[in-house]
Amino acid sequence: MNIPLQFSPKKSLGQNFLIDENIARKIVQWLNPQPDDAVVEIGPGFGVLTKYIVPTGCRYIGIEIDERLAPLLQNEWARFPRAQIHHADFRKVNLAELAGSGKLRLVGNIPYHLTSSIVFAAFAHRGILRDMLLTVQKEVAERIVADSQTGGKEYGILSVISQTFAQTEILFTMSKHVFRPKPDVESAVVRWTFQPPPENLRDADFYVRMVKTIFGQRRKTLRRSLATFLGRDVAVAAPVDLQRRPETLSIRELIQLANILLIEQDDYGRFGSPRNSR
Numbered sequence: 001m002n003i004p005l006q007f008s009p010k011k012s013l014g015q016n017f018l019i020d021e022n023i024a025r026k027i028v029q030w031l032n033p034q035p036d037d038a039v040v041e042i043g044p045g046f047g048v049l050t051k052y053i054v055p056t057g058c059r060y061i062g063i064e065i066d067e068r069l070a071p072l073l074q075n076e077w078a079r080f081p082r083a084q085i086h087h088a089d090f091r092k093v094n095l096a097e098l099a100g101s102g103k104l105r106l107v108g109n110i111p112y113h114l115t116s117s118i119v120f121a122a123f124a125h126r127g128i129l130r131d132m133l134l135t136v137q138k139e140v141a142e143r144i145v146a147d148s149q150t151g152g153k154e155y156g157i158l159s160v161i162s163q164t165f166a167q168t169e170i171l172f173t174m175s176k177h178v179f180r181p182k183p184d185v186e187s188a189v190v191r192w193t194f195q196p197p198p199e200n201l202r203d204a205d206f207y208v209r210m211v212k213t214i215f216g217q218r219r220k221t222l223r224r225s226l227a228t229f230l231g232r233d234v235a236v237a238a239p240v241d242l243q244r245r246p247e248t249l250s251i252r253e254l255i256q257l258a259n260i261l262l263i264e265q266d267d268y269g270r271f272g273s274p275r276n277s278r
Helices: 021-032 050-055 070-076 095-099 112-123 136-145 157-165 204-216 222-228 251-271
Strands: 039-044 061-066 085-086 104-109 130-139 165-172 187-194
Touching: 021 050, 021 130, 021 165, 021 187, 039 050, 039 095, 050 061, 061 070, 070 085, 095 104, 095 136, 095 222, 112 130, 130 136, 136 157, 136 165, 136 187, 157 165, 157 204, 157 251, 187 204, 204 222, 204 251, 222 251
Parallel strands: 039 061, 039 104, 061 085, 104 130
Antiparallel strands: 130 187, 165 187
8 A cells, every 4th residue: 555645644643654665674573473473553554564564474453543544454455364454543442352362462653642642551451462662752762761860851651651561672763754744753663572560569550550640740749749649648658758759769669669558558448547547
């Protein structure tokens, strides 16, 4: 499939189509799909990656939100029995229904303004994912791999959630000239290799909610942002100085903090006040 000259990309969908065949082949080479893999492509568009993935014989599932493109893709790949195209918003898809008994691999050139919501939608299904390769804005890629030693604005929610549940790496960068229309920024391909939650993490969902809350108020001290998260002041001896700001905490420290707050939360739920104040 080629991009018709009369086709008008939708700004609301953040459509910037990859047109460089060398880059497309490079992404698929990094993905290295095998016949026993199940690959989900987020936003196949005009199929620049699809045409290199489907012939490998893997089980392929393309999820395309644009109602103009989905029928074209369905027609293009109908002759391949292991290829499916769904007209849907990836963020609303139940990946567990697609996975069956195996794990999924995700790939895609995604709309940059939806990066966070797409990544968090994927991480909601992290237990059934093997890995994920996404083309994102270069600046966002740098945030994803940033750590507490880097600090500053680069280290945030995307960094912490990604690195708690996966190994992350920037595979390569690319210029704006490999897309049509050209975006205003440079891009990078990031790979997440999913791994089990750290053994010492008591409640992953509680941890994720805490991280989102405190980094969503990153200018506040931990004491103030945690009061918002808990609905009251922290009443236990915290493992870190609550005058610190979230970007100064390592993932290990964040896990320790979530664990102690979870115990306190459980005590409040059962007794109405923390045990050490009874």
